[in-house]
Amino acid sequence: MIAIKFYGIDAQGKIHIQRLSTLPAWAGTDEGRLLYAEDVDKFYYGDDAEWVEIIGDVSSLDGDHLDIDWDPTYYAPDAGIAEAADVDDLSAHLKGIDTVLGSLGASAATAAYDYILFDEQLVDPDTDANQMAFFAKEATTGSNTMPYFRQESNGNTIRILIGDASAKFWMYRNSTSPGFVIDATVTDRVLAFKGGSDAYNVNGGNQAGTWTQPSHTHSGPSHTHTGDAHTHTGGAHTHTWSGSSAGQYGAVIDQTLMVSSGAVATSSGGGGSTSASGTGSTGSGATAATYRPYAAVGTLQYPDI
Helix, strand or coil: CCCCCECCECCCCCCEEEEECCCCCCCHHHCCEEEEECCCCEEEEECCCCEEEECCCHHHCCHHHCECCCCCCCCCCCCCCCCCCCCCEHHHHHHHHHHHHHHHHHHHHHHCCCEEECCCCCCCCCCCCCCEEEECCCCCCCCCCCCEEEECCCCEEEECCCCCCCCCEEECCCCCCCCEEECCCCCCCCCCCCCCCCCCCCCCCCCCCCCCCCCECCECCCCCCECCCCCCECCCEEEEEEEEEECHHHCEEEEEEEEEECCCECCCCCCCECCCCCCCECCCECCCCCCCCCCCCCEEEEECC
16 A cells, blocks of 8 residues: 655545455445446445445436435335345335335225325324325225215215216206216106106116107096075165056056065075086097196206216
């Protein structure tokens, strides 16, 4: 070893500059040692724990060994992979993150959940009362058609409706709703639930029934019309009679008889009633097809996807 005096520069301690065929294993005495490894064409210096590559061309930078001084809270760096020299290497941090994500994926698959957490705690939103999570599929059915946000063990849920063009909704409006398309093929219809044994005994998504009522007859039962006891009263009036007659000795006499009186009333006896025989019926016929119930008119719309 040669101690060199640089004019204007004082070298403190020894500087070991070597050219070796390969990088040797690090030892405590290598601290401050500088060398060039021929097999990889790289310079290294020894610090207090390992060999550190001296980077000249960043294209040769080994990202696996980038030093991370930060200590994470929710995962543990794992240096148990070939790419990591110690727990401060970037590769060790990435391995720790990968391990945590893998465990979450297995838990989600077992519980039929795929979710993203919105909280500082990496815990199960099924059991934690202060979680907000976005679920990519329905928990009970495993269906991928109903993503939703959930908080506090299903206490509050906002579901995101996703469907196809077959999922149609009646809307009380004339124009197209944002994100929807109007189905103009279904017109002049009422809404009905499928089932029964008549016209609606068809599959959902079909049209059934008619606007024309069938030919029919209205028949009533035998009945009697009975009125209350009542009196007919007229106003004041005069009865006049005019005529002539032959008097004694053959004389003709004209006479006028006038009787003036007040109101005249009939008897106020009991009520009368119609006959109780027979029934009546209307004619037999069908209605016109122009009849419509009074209705709130809307449109049928489906998602524009």
